[in-house]
Amino acid sequence: MQEKYHPQxxxxxxxxxxxxxxxxxxxxxxxxxxxxxxxxxxYPSGKLHMGxxxxxxxGDVLSRYRRMQGYNVMQPMGWDAFGLPAENAAIQKGVxxxxxxxxxxxxxxxxxxxxxxxxxxxxELATCDPQYYRWNQWLxxxxxxxxxxxxxxxxxxxxxxxxxxxxxxxxxxxxGWRTGAVVEKREIPGYYLAITRYADELLADLEKLPGWPERxxxxxxxxxxxxxxxxxxxxxxxxxxMPQALKVxxxxxxxxxxxxxxAVAAEHAVALHAARSQPDLAAFIESCRQGATMEAELAVxxxxxMATGLYVLHPLTGERxxxxxxxxxxxxxxxxxxxxxxxxxxxxxxFARQHSLPIKPVIRPENGELSVPxxxxxxxxxxxxxxxxxxxxxxxxxxxxxAVELGQKALGEKRVxxxxxxxxxxxQRYWGCPIPLIHCDNCGVVPIADDxxxxxxxxxxxxxxxxxxxxxxxxxxxxxxxxxxxxxxRETDTMDTFVDSSWYFIRYACSDQPAAMTDQRxxxxxxxNQYIGGIEHxxxxxxxxxxxxxxxxxLELVSFDEPFANLLTQGMVLNEIFFRKTGSxxxxxxxPAEVDVQHDAEGxxxxxxxxxxxxxxxxxxxxxxxxxxxxxxxxxxIIEQYGADTARLFMMFASPxxxxxxWSDAGVEGAFRFLKRxxxxxxxxxxxxxxxxxxxxxxxxxxxxADLRDLRCQLHQTIVKVTDDLxxxxxxxxxxxxxxxxxxxxxxVQGTHPAARQLMQEALENIVLLLSPIVPHIxxxxxxxxxxxxxxxxxxxxxxxxxxxxxxxxxxxxxxNGKLRGQIRIAREADRPAVERAALEDEHIQKSMxxxxxxxxxxxxxxxxxIVV
RNA sequence: GCCGGGAUGGCGGAAUUGGUAGACGCACGGGACUCAAAAUCCCGCGAUGGUGACAUCAUGGGGGUUCGAUUCCCCCUCCCGGCACCA
Numbered sequence: 001m002q003e004k005y006h007p008q009x010x011x012x013x014x015x016x017x018x019x020x021x022x023x024x025x026x027x028x029x030x031x032x033x034x035x036x037x038x039x040x041x042x043y044p045s046g047k048l049h050m051g052x053x054x055x056x057x058x059g060d061v062l063s064r065y066r067r068m069q070g071y072n073v074m075q076p077m078g079w080d081a082f083g084l085p086a087e088n089a090a091i092q093k094g095v096x097x098x099x100x101x102x103x104x105x106x107x108x109x110x111x112x113x114x115x116x117x118x119x120x121x122x123x124e125l126a127t128c129d130p131q132y133y134r135w136n137q138w139l140x141x142x143x144x145x146x147x148x149x150x151x152x153x154x155x156x157x158x159x160x161x162x163x164x165x166x167x168x169x170x171x172x173x174x175x176g177w178r179t180g181a182v183v184e185k186r187e188i189p190g191y192y193l194a195i196t197r198y199a200d201e202l203l204a205d206l207e208k209l210p211g212w213p214e215r216x217x218x219x220x221x222x223x224x225x226x227x228x229x230x231x232x233x234x235x236x237x238x239x240x241x242m243p244q245a246l247k248v249x250x251x252x253x254x255x256x257x258x259x260x261x262x263a264v265a266a267e268h269a270v271a272l273h274a275a276r277s278q279p280d281l282a283a284f285i286e287s288c289r290q291g292a293t294m295e296a297e298l299a300v301x302x303x304x305x306m307a308t309g310l311y312v313l314h315p316l317t318g319e320r321x322x323x324x325x326x327x328x329x330x331x332x333x334x335x336x337x338x339x340x341x342x343x344x345x346x347x348x349x350x351f352a353r354q355h356s357l358p359i360k361p362v363i364r365p366e367n368g369e370l371s372v373p374x375x376x377x378x379x380x381x382x383x384x385x386x387x388x389x390x391x392x393x394x395x396x397x398x399x400x401x402x403a404v405e406l407g408q409k410a411l412g413e414k415r416v417x418x419x420x421x422x423x424x425x426x427x428q429r430y431w432g433c434p435i436p437l438i439h440c441d442n443c444g445v446v447p448i449a450d451d452x453x454x455x456x457x458x459x460x461x462x463x464x465x466x467x468x469x470x471x472x473x474x475x476x477x478x479x480x481x482x483x484x485x486x487x488x489x490r491e492t493d494t495m496d497t498f499v500d501s502s503w504y505f506i507r508y509a510c511s512d513q514p515a516a517m518t519d520q521r522x523x524x525x526x527x528x529n530q531y532i533g534g535i536e537h538x539x540x541x542x543x544x545x546x547x548x549x550x551x552x553x554x555l556e557l558v559s560f561d562e563p564f565a566n567l568l569t570q571g572m573v574l575n576e577i578f579f580r581k582t583g584s585x586x587x588x589x590x591x592p593a594e595v596d597v598q599h600d601a602e603g604x605x606x607x608x609x610x611x612x613x614x615x616x617x618x619x620x621x622x623x624x625x626x627x628x629x630x631x632x633x634x635x636x637x638i639i640e641q642y643g644a645d646t647a648r649l650f651m652m653f654a655s656p657x658x659x660x661x662x663w664s665d666a667g668v669e670g671a672f673r674f675l676k677r678x679x680x681x682x683x684x685x686x687x688x689x690x691x692x693x694x695x696x697x698x699x700x701x702x703x704x705x706a707d708l709r710d711l712r713c714q715l716h717q718t719i720v721k722v723t724d725d726l727x728x729x730x731x732x733x734x735x736x737x738x739x740x741x742x743x744x745x746x747x748x749v750q751g752t753h754p755a756a757r758q759l760m761q762e763a764l765e766n767i768v769l770l771l772s773p774i775v776p777h778i779x780x781x782x783x784x785x786x787x788x789x790x791x792x793x794x795x796x797x798x799x800x801x802x803x804x805x806x807x808x809x810x811x812x813x814x815x816x817n818g819k820l821r822g823q824i825r826i827a828r829e830a831d832r833p834a835v836e837r838a839a840l841e842d843e844h845i846q847k848s849m850x851x852x853x854x855x856x857x858x859x860x861x862x863x864x865x866x867i868v869v
Numbered sequence: 870g871c872c873g874g875g876a877u878g879g880c881g882g883a884a885u886u887g888g889u890a891g892a893c894g895c896a897c898g899g900g901a902c903u904c905a906a907a908a909u910c911c912c913g914c915g916a917u918g919g920u921g922a923c924a925u926c927a928u929g930g931g932g933g934u935u936c937g938a939u940u941c942c943c944c945c946u947c948c949c950g951g952c953a954c955c956a
Contacts, residue, residue, distance in 0.1 A: 215873060215951080222872075222952055229956080250956060263956090303954080326954095333955045340956090346870095347954055419955055538951080603897030603914085604879040653894070654881060660949095662881060666895050674894085676909090724885085734883065737893035744893090747910095813889045818937040820889050858936050864888055868936045 001686055001785045005679035005778070007643025014780040015116055023793055024118040026074035028524045035071035036525045037063040038505055038564075040533030040541070041078045044104035044126075045085055048111045050573040050625055050651075050663065051534065053635045057648045057774075058570055058657050058732075059532045060117045064773035065726045067118070068797035074525055076508040077112060077119045079105050081128035082432045082497045084162050084178065090431075091465045097431040098459035101128060111636065115644045116777050123511045127500035128431075132507065134454030135517040136499055137436040141447050142555055143193060149425075151445065153189040155267070155331070156424060160184055163467070164427045167496060169223070169540045177540070185289070190426035190493065191435060195547045199224050199418040202546055211566030213658075216538045223539050225419025227251050230403050232339060232412040234262055237311035237320055243273055246312050246323065249334035249417055253406075254398035255341040257387035258362035260352065261322045262312055263305065263340050265331040270323060274308035281306055281325065288327045303328045303351045315411040316402075317388075326351065334417060342377065349377035362387045363395065423544065425496040430461060430469045432494030440481035440488040449482060455490070468492055501541055502548035505531075505563060518552070523559045531564040532657075538569070568657060568730060575631040575663040577620035578608060589630035590617055592663070593637075622662060633663055645775035646672045652732040652774050674740060675778055678767070681747065682782050685760050688752050690786075699755040701804070708759050709807075711745060715763050716804040718742045722770045723797070732774065739770055761786070766798045813864040814839045821848040824865075832859055839865040 018024065028034075039059035042052055063075040079101075086097035093100070105126060112119065125132050143149035157166040159176035165188060170177040195202075203224045206217045229251035236242035246262055264271050266288035275282035284306045305326035312321050328347055329338050342352035343361040352359050363382045364370040370378055381395035390398050390405075406412025426435065434455040436448040448455055458476055461469045470476050470492040481488035509525040510518055533541075542564070549563040578590040590610055595617055600606040610617050625632040638647045650671040655661045682690075704712065718738050725735035746763055749756050765786050772779035772792055783792035807828055812835065814822040822844035826835060836857050839845060845867070852869040859865050 218873065219951055225952090225955065227955075248956075252956075328954045328956095330955070338956045345956070347956080350954095417955080535950080597896090599879080599896055601897070602879065603895095605896085656882085659882090664881070664895070667881070670894050673909095680909095729885070731883095731885090733881095734885090734893080737883070740893055811889095815889080815937075818888090818935095823889080856936065858888090860888060864937095866888080866936055 001683055003680075003683055005676045007645060007675075007778070010781040011114075011116065011643050011645065011777040014777040015113065017780065017791075018116075018118075018793075024075070024120050025122050026072065026120045028521055029072045030524075032070070032072040034525060035063070035066040035073045035530075036528045037066065037073060037075045037530045038508075038528045038532070039075075039077075040531070040537065041080050041501070041504060042108065043080045043083055043085070044101055044108055046104050046107070048108055048635050050633060050635055051570075053115065053647060054573055054651050054657075054661060055532055055534070055570055056112065056115065056117055057651055058568065058730075059530070060115075060119075060648075060776075061652065061726070061732060061773040062530055062532075062730075063118050064776060065797065067793075068769070068773070068795065070796065073118075074123075074508070075117070075119050076123040076511075077117070077121065078124055078504055078508065078511075079108075079126040079128075080497065080501050080504070081105065081126040082133075082494075082500055084164075084429065084431065086431045087429065087463050090463055094462055096460050096462055098128065101126075101431075114639055115635075115648070118776070123508045125504065125507055125511045127433075127497070127504060128457075130454045130456050131514070132504075133433040133457075133500065135503075135507070136433045136495060137448070137453050137455060138450060138517060139503075139552070139555075140495070140499075141436060141450070143551065144447060146555075148194045148197065148551060149191055150194065151189060151191050153187060155185050155187050156190065158184045158186040158188070162429070164429050165190060165424055167424050167498070168421050169423075169543070170498075188426075190424050192422040192424050193547075195423045195544075196418060196420055198547050198550050199226070199420045200416075201550060202420075202543065205546070205562055208562055209565075209567075212564075213567060213569055216535070216542065216567060216569060219538045220543055223420065223543065227417055227419075229253065229415060229417065230399065230406065230412050231335075231415040232256065232315060232406060234312035234315055234321065234339070235411070237313050240309065240311040240320075242270070242310040242312060242323065244270065246270065246337050247335045248337045248339045249415060250339055252341065252344065252395075252399075253402045253412075254381075254384055254390075254393075254395040255344045255362055256316065256339070256402050257384070257390060258341040258343050258360045259314060259321060259339045260342060260358040260360055261324055261340045263324045263326045263329050263338050263348075263351070265329040265336040266325055266327060267331040268325070268329075268336045270310065270337075271308065271325040274310055274323075274325070278309070281308065285325065303347065303354065305351060305355065307355075315406060315409065322357075324351075324355075332421065333419065343374060344377055344379055346377045346379060349374070360386070366394070423496075423547075425499055426493040427496055428468050429494055430463055431457075432497060433457070433500060434470075435491045435493050435495055437491040438479055438481060438488045439491060440484065440486065442486055443481055443483040443488075446481055446483050446488070452482075457494070470494070498541060498544050499548075502544045503552065505545070506549070506552070506558060518557050522557075526558065527560045527562055528564045530566045530568065532568045532570060534572070535569040542567070570657050571655070571660040572624050573661050573663060574622045575625050575633060577623050577629045577631045578610075578617045579620050580617050589620075589628075591630050591632070593633060593665070625663070638668060642668060642672045643777070645675060645778050649675065649736070649775050653736045654733070656731045656733050658730075674743075675775065677747075678743065678771075679778065679782070681743065682764055682768075682785055685757070685764060686785060689757060690761060699758055704755050704759070708749075708755055711749065712759055712762070712804050713807055714742060714745060715759075715766060716800040719766060719770065719798050719800040720805070723800075726773065735770075736774065739767055742767065768792070769795060769798045810862060812839070812862070814842060814845055815864060815866040816845065816848050817868060818866060821845055828862075832861075835859055835865060839867065 037059050039055045063073050067073045081101050086101050089100045090097045140149055157171045159166050159179055159181055161179040161181040166176055171183050175182055203221060203226055206221060229249055230253040232248050234246040236245050266285045271285055275285050305324045308323045308325055310323045312323060314321055340348040342348040342359040344363055361370050362384055364385055365382045384393045384398045385391050390401055403414050434457050436455045438446045440446050463469045477490045477492050479488055479490045505528055506518055506522050509522040513519050545563055552558045576592050578595045579587050582588050594611055595608050596611055597608045598606045608617050608619060623629055650668045654667055721738045722735040725731045749760055768779045768782045780792050809825045810828050812824050812826055814824060822842050824838050824842050826838050849869055854867055854869055856868040
């Protein structure tokens with residue numbers, strides 16, 4: 001055995017050994033419990049970043065742990081390979097996106113392999129592979145047949161930078177999720193997937209996901225936004241010229257008797273009708289359309305409106321109610337029209353005040369009166385009044401009674417509505433999955449026949465930054481209609497890349513299946529037992545994938561309802577930001593790797609200097625690693641300097657996986673130091689006749705000296721703790737801390753005494769096994785030293801020896817009035833009176849009590865005694 | 870505005886079901902080894918007072934429940950995340 005730890009060499013050897021045996025290639029074994037462990041696949045952007053390393057290390061630790069526990073583990077990897085960065089790189093460098101993407105995949109694959117992840121590379125897939133995306137197209141056609149996919153023209157979110165449409169989920173604070181550009185409204189035809197058909201199930205099934213973080217489930221529930229209410233029809237006052245009845249949706253039918261006007265969105269048919277004869281109204285509508293480009297601005301912008309001169313009739317009283325066009329009613333929710341109840345709705349209240357519309361209170365608090373005149377809307381539930389025969393009812397009763405009355409008049413019914421909108425999947429971009437349709441002047445939209453799939457995306461186009469290159473490539477779009485044989489045009493829009501990622505985890509189960517989208521292996525492996533990824537996909541990818549799985553289930557392609565049984569959302573990787581203000585007032589950022597942080601004699605931070613010039617730099621706080629702040633650390637450099645195990649150990653140790661992780665060079669050094677100590681400990685043990693002790697005449701545990709018995713107890717307690725931390729808590733940081741603690745104790749064990757060597761052998765073997773999911777390479781090498789001729793990966797996860805966990809004497813804490821005042825050692829089986837007696841007799845306790853009388857003694861068995869004086 | 874999560878030494882974090890606050894690591898200080906430095910090893914390390922044994926204070930702030938509260942309850946401050954004219 002080498003005296004020193006040489007990570008590069010041992011890591012290369014370990015990886016070679018795993019590769020030769022193909023040990024991580026998974027097959028379906030019916031009689032073994034399966035464990036499908038999945039980390040979100042990367043976009044092949046060029047090289048791995050620390051977020052990837054963290055993500056895949058978490059997955060690898062869990063995979064390797066489960067493997068040792070006897071599970072049939074599958075951990076696959078692939079590439080989310082379609083997307084805009086490829087096109088942008090192509091525009092800049094003049095290289096086709098395909099080449100750029102495949103080159104990146106090759107490099108990043110080698111990086112992942114150098115990190116030693118236990119991945120089944122036989123199942124690797126890339127979403128830009130025609131053999132993958134043909135099944136996107138195939139399923140899209142099935143959806144088309146079922147009416148789940150359909151075409152419509154509507155106002156959409158337009159990203160002016162990426163020059164494409166975005167789905168609602170992809171608009172964050174009014175900006176594109178990728179570019180951050182302010183989203184515009186445009187009216188464009190496109191294809192939609194009817195995710196709203198599944199709204200109710202997507203919401204209800206969140207309850208089938210106890211293994212998901214509450215936070216993510218809440219976010220999805222809010223996004224789906226189910227609300228119960230009543231659809232109400234307001235008949236037209238034809239005398240005023242009102243052309244049609246107005247349908248509204250309300251959750252507060254109990255306030256119906258307080259309606260004083262009706263408001264419609266600027267895009268509403270009634271508004272457009274009225275505008276035809278009223279130029280000023282037309283101008284107002286136009287200004288609404290232009291002003292309201294940014295979603296976030298909508299909420300804060302001033303409420304504006306204009307009367308149409310049209311009237312509707314109150315469905316119960318027949319009263320004439322004016323119709324207003326306003327900018328605060330959304331066309332995209334409900335019917336694009338609302339009944340306005342100023343007394344009981346904040347928005348209506350503001351608007352009514354501005355435009356001097358009547359305010360009619362009809363709800364009062366259950367125990368009390370409404371103070372009039374109202375200073376603000378009373379929006380809570382309460383009791384009706386001033387509502388004719390619907391007075392003096394609780395809100396819930398009034399809603400029911402009014403709904404029944406409206407039902408009898410055929411002017412309303414109870415209705416459930418969702419905030420969720422259908423998923424627009426058309427993208428006016430090149431590097432994506434072609435939508436398999438043909439437009440024929442004669443036959444309309446014609447789907448491609450299944451046996452003609454895939455519609456292959458040409459891989460040699462170089463976009464120039466102006467529009468979709470597919471639309472400028474006749475060899476792609478020129479075709480003949482499959483129905484009538486005449487000249488036709490192929491659809492040049494491609495699918496949202498979130499389509500690709502909505503089912504890749506199913507395809508891993510059968511990525512070599514040429515004849516079908518899935519086969520029975522999908523039902524063996526799925527659902528994914530543990531999914532790991534960033535919280536940023538809480539809605540987007542995770543909601544789409546759930547929807548897609550349910551569609552596939554209804555098409556009888558898979559048999560599960562939910563794709564991901566357990567979800568772990570990892571925290572982001574942060575690093576300090578350093579900068580200087582240059583003379584011209586510009587800010588120049590410096591990479592933390594080029595900066596030395598200084599400390600004073602008390603260990604507090606005193607400043608930071610740039611190594612290159614020795615001059616100070618300012619700290620800009622801690623932030624996510626990003627190019628713009630120049631605070632990223634390249635994982636490759638860490639791997640080359642310290643080895644993959646150090647990188648993995650540091651990331652798992654610095655914080656629990658769900659929390660943010662602060663990068664620290666010193667912390668990396670510390671992790672490296674620990675591995676060096678571990679290596680040395682095994683080396684020294686072998687020098688002292690080490691592993692022979694385990695095989696020759698063993699000393700019975702009962703004959704161990706007391707200190708070794710205690711140490712052996714700690715060893716087995718550590719096994720229990722690490723197992724629990726990995727299995728249940730997923731707190732790898734505390735698991736590592738417990739092993740470090742044990743190592744610290746172990747380093748005191750000296751000498752060649754057989755029992756000492758025997759214990760050392762037992763401890764080191766177990767430490768190597770416990771650490772192996774986290775730092776597999778060094779453990780692979782150390783195991784060969786501790787047990788020559790055997791392989792670590794053939795070993796099961798260690799089991800604690802129950803006998804070792806039982807201590808004859810235990811330590812009990814003694815408190816006086818809840819404050820720690822002493823410790824006593826006492827026999828494990830000592831009864832309550834004995835414990836009390838021992839506590840009272842203790843010298844320290846006697847002194848602290850100073851003769852005060854005992855009022856009461858609280859005993860927590862095995863833990864503490866509290867003496868109340 | 871609504872919903873959720875959080876605040877613990879110089880720093881990252883630990884304390885799992887109300888039971889020893891600060892595990893483990895980093896930084897820092899002291900020592901050993903060395904011509905010297907690095908590396909390594911040993912010791913110390915919340916604050917205040919005390920030579921010391923020890924005492925007091927301390928988990929964002931204030932109050933409460935309890936023999937005992939970082940943990941439970943009420944109020945407040947600040948930070949982070951999500952949603953936001955959703956009728």
